[in-house]
Amino acid sequence: MTNLERQDLDLQQSLSLPRLLFEYGMTAISIGLTLIALLPLFAVFWQITTQGLQYLSLEVFVSLPAPVGMEDRPNGFGNAILGTAMMVGIGASISVPLGVTTGIFLSEFGRGTSIANGIRFVVKILSSVPSIVVGVFAYAAIVLVTKQFSALAGGFALGIIMLPVVTLTTEEALKLVPDSYRLASVGLGEGRLGTTFRAVVPNALPAIVTGVLLAVARAAGETAPLIFTALSSQNWPQGIFNPTPSLSVLIYNYADSPYREQNALAWTAAFVLLAIVLLINIISRQVTRKRLK
Numbered sequence: 001m002t003n004l005e006r007q008d009l010d011l012q013q014s015l016s017l018p019r020l021l022f023e024y025g026m027t028a029i030s031i032g033l034t035l036i037a038l039l040p041l042f043a044v045f046w047q048i049t050t051q052g053l054q055y056l057s058l059e060v061f062v063s064l065p066a067p068v069g070m071e072d073r074p075n076g077f078g079n080a081i082l083g084t085a086m087m088v089g090i091g092a093s094i095s096v097p098l099g100v101t102t103g104i105f106l107s108e109f110g111r112g113t114s115i116a117n118g119i120r121f122v123v124k125i126l127s128s129v130p131s132i133v134v135g136v137f138a139y140a141a142i143v144l145v146t147k148q149f150s151a152l153a154g155g156f157a158l159g160i161i162m163l164p165v166v167t168l169t170t171e172e173a174l175k176l177v178p179d180s181y182r183l184a185s186v187g188l189g190e191g192r193l194g195t196t197f198r199a200v201v202p203n204a205l206p207a208i209v210t211g212v213l214l215a216v217a218r219a220a221g222e223t224a225p226l227i228f229t230a231l232s233s234q235n236w237p238q239g240i241f242n243p244t245p246s247l248s249v250l251i252y253n254y255a256d257s258p259y260r261e262q263n264a265l266a267w268t269a270a271f272v273l274l275a276i277v278l279l280i281n282i283i284s285r286q287v288t289r290k291r292l293k
Contacts, residue, residue, distance in 0.1 A: 045274070052271025055264045060272075065234055065250075068259050075261065077269050079236045083151065083244040086237055087230060088219050090155025095162035096212055103170025103208075108196045120171075127164035134160050135225030143229055151237060151244035154230030161222060162215035169211025173204040206287045213284040217277045223248040247273045 063076030102119065110116030138157035143149055177200050185195040201208075226232075231243040232253065247269050254266035 048267065048270050048274055051264075051267035052269075052274075055268045056271065060265070060268055064236065065265065066261075068262065075265060077245075077247065077250055077265065077272075079233065080245040080247045080250045080269065081272070083230070083233075083237045084220060084246045084248070086151050086240065086244060087154040087158055087226070087246060088216055090152065090240065091158030091162050091219050092212070092216060094156065094159030095166050095215065099163050099166025099212075099215075100170050100208060102167045103174065104196060104201065106167070106171045107174035108192070108200065123164045123167050126160070127168065130224075131157075131161055131222050132224035132228075135228035138225060139228040146241070148241060149229060149231035149243040151230055151240040151242070154226045154244060154246070155240070157225035157229050158219040158222060161225065162219050165215035165218065166211055169214070170204075170208050173207030173211065174200055176207065177203045210284040210287050213280050213287070217280040217284075220280070221248055221273060221277055223252050227252070 059074050060076035060078070061081065062078045063074035064079055065077060066073040066075035102123070106116050106120055110119070134157050138153050138160070142153040142156055146153070181199045181203060182195055185199040190198060226246050226249050230246060230249070232249045233243045233245045235245075237244045251266050251269050251273065254262040254269070257263060257266070
C-alpha cells in the first residue's frame with residue numbers, strides 16, 4: 001500500500017470519540033454565538049414590524065400628516081417619502097460621478113503613487129466622520145450662506161456621506177478585475193483610457209452598482225444631517241430651495257411626541273424606511289449574485 005492510499009484510508013476512518021465530541025461542541029458554541037449576535041437585529045425587526053404594520057395602509061403613502069386631534073382627515077407621510085427621495089437623489093447626483101471617477105483614478109491611473117495614497121487616506125478618514133459633523137459642515141457651507149434650510153443642503157450632506165462609500169467600493173471592484181483583461185485589451189491596441197472604460201469598468205459595473213445602492217441605503221436612514229440642513233415640513237416639498245420633510249426626521253419628531261397618533265405614525269414610518277433599506281440591500285445582493293454567476 002502506497003503512502004497516498006494509506007492517507008486516503010486514514011481520512012475515511014471515523015474520528016475518535018473525544019475528537020467528535022470536541023467538534024460537535026465547537027459547532028454548537030459557534031451556532032449559539034451566531035444566534036446571540038443576530039438576536040438584537042431580529043428583535044429590532046420584530047418590534048418595528050409588529051408596531052408598524054398595525055397602521056400601514058395606502059393612505060399613509062399618499063397623504064400629509066394630519067393635525068393632532070383631527071380624526072376625520074387622512075393621516076400619512078407621503079411628503080416625507082417624496083422629500084427623502086429628493087434629497088437622496090441630490091446626494092447620489094453629487095457622490096456617484098465624483099466617487100466613481102475617484103475610484104477609477106485610484107485603481108487605474110494613480111495606483112501606487114503618493115497622490116493616490118493621499119486621496120485614499122482622506123477618503124477613508126471621511127468615511128469615519130460622524131454624520132452629525134457632516135450636517136454641521138453642510139449647515140455652515142449652505143444654510144448659513146443661503147439663509148434657508150433646503151433640500152439642496154440636505155442632499156449635499158447626504159452626498160458627502162455617500163461619497164467615500166462609492167469611492168472605496170469602486171476602487172475595490174476595479175481591483176477585482178483580472179489583469180489579463182487589461183493585458184488583452186492593450187494587446188489589441190487599446191490605450192490606458194480605452195482599456196479602462198471598455199474592458200475594466202464594464203466588468204466591474206455590477207459591483208460598482210452594488211456599492212452605489214449600499215451608499216443610497218445608508219443615506220436614506222440618516223437623521224442628524226437633515227435636522228441641520230433640510231429641517232422638516234408638514235407640506236409637500238416645494239422645491240430644492242425650501243425646507244423639506246424626510247422619513248428619518250419625521251420618525252425622530254413623532255417618536256418623542258406626547259400624542260399617540262403621532263407615535264403610531266412614527267412606527268409605521270420606521271417600518272416603511274426599514275422596508276426601503278431592506279429592499280435596496282436585496283437588490284444589491286441580487287446584482288452581486290448575477291455577477292458571481
